[in-house]
Amino acid sequence: MSILSLENVKYSFENTNILNGIDLKISKGDCVSIIGTSGSGKSTLLKLCSDLISPTSGSISFYEKDYNSYEPINLRKQISYCVQIPYLFGDTVYQNLSYPFKIRKQEVNKDKIIKFMKKLNLDESYLEKGINSLSGGEKQRVALIRNLLYKPEILLLDEVTSGLDSQNAKIVQDLIKDLNEDGVTVMWITHSLEQSESIFNKRIQIEQGKIVKEEILK
Template structure:
């Protein structure tokens, strides 16, 4: 099943062409590494994937329906984006893990939060830590935990291990690999060549705002 389909998609910002005539499709269960030079349009492509921004021209469909026909909030429950620079809010870590429950009108599950702490190699005491006291790597992991509280159909990852050491990078890679094996479609921007081919089944290269290649790896 084709989850996302880009048809002649371009994106302009302040008169600058960021993406140009993008044609691509993402199939259910794909694990796609997105690579290319800095400033080539990779993050813009990812933001288009869940309507954080809309195309200047062309169309994007999700599950065969025009993406613009979906309620944005509901769409982003199914297509979840984790930024390279983590955006945490509230006063404490636990405030961020409450949020996914609040927008779904569900009761907070502390056991789920503690399970994710353990999975991400974080002590559960961090839940009561002020976000201002966190390291860059801890903030990245908390942001990803927030995305994973509830399962999504597609997970969009933008350089999410850039602030992590090798041990914690490996932990995150294994978590994402297991999610993919369980059925989550993955799109992951990375500048790490080894990481880009480690688990991915496809390698999407974007250069100068265009799709240079979409290589099948396995």
Template sequence: MFSIKQLVFKDILTVNNLEIESGKIYCLFGESGSGKSTLLKMFNSMLTPDQGTITYKDQSIANLDPVQLRREVVMLGQDPVVFEGTVRDNLLIGLQFADEADVEDQVLIDLLNDLHLTKDLDDEADKLSGGEQQRLAFGRVLLMNAEVYLLDEPTSALDEETETAIMDLFTKKIRDEGKMAIMVTHSKEVAEKYSDEIIYMNDIVTKEGDFS
């Protein structure tokens, strides 16, 4: 699905080779400052390497339309993006970006229940707490039915019980539908419980310019 060759980005990342297969859940794991989030953002062209190549489905990401790429490779950041309007508006805006048809309210209500988010569709999204906004953003990307999900500390604002419920829901969907995900987490417990493979940053980041 993704292949990285001789990637360099500033003084943050130097990755000789990395292969990421489809149909799996990966976790990028490492210390703060190891380049996890930086690398994650390169998979959908939010950041561009100074040197080297990243391919997606055997095509260089540099040659792909960024909008179309981001419809297939969806990012959920650590700080949830909340748009002006209601809970309903925020859930549907992902479908609109993906150029997909809206869904009925009952689908959205069922999703909110799955996300343990006891809010009305007409509630104003900017009135939600940080944890509620994070779950709302989770719901938005789940509706987009992407090929790849990029998750940066996706449950950082959630308590342990809610984190478990959300990650159980998400990983079941990924596996049931044969999708893939790459996530960054500070929790080794989350990484070991939910990922098929853990990519340790210390193992893939080389010394600057060392491509031997």
């Protein structure tokens, strides 16, 4: 059974065709890298998969049920999208990392937060830091933690290591590998050919709004 499938998905914006007929099936447990030139439609694909925008035509299914049959909030809890340029709100890191618990009306699990922070090379003191004092790479890691505090069925990543040095990029990559081995299906946009082969079992290439190549890597 496919966990995610797209059938002849097209997307246009302001009379510009961005995606031109995407057919794609993702199996549960896949770890898929997505490559392609800038403007090829990669980020638009993830926005569609995360239900942030709707296709102009075609259909998208989760566990073989059309997206339109799901309540949007419940769907987005299961399909988590981490964008390239992180959006942090409020004043502090703690406000961002406590948010996933609060929207579920659950008690904030500070130990769980700190555990994830340590995995991504951020110590506990960061909880009280103001978001405007963080570097781009620190913001990326905080945003990623916010997405992972509740394990999603599908994790969509858009260049989430672009602002990181090689050491922290490897730390993030290893964490994503562990999550994938624990059952999380991953789709990850990367501009690095080396990274696109590292932990993935599949790779797709998008150009001019179409999938031009699908590869099995292992």
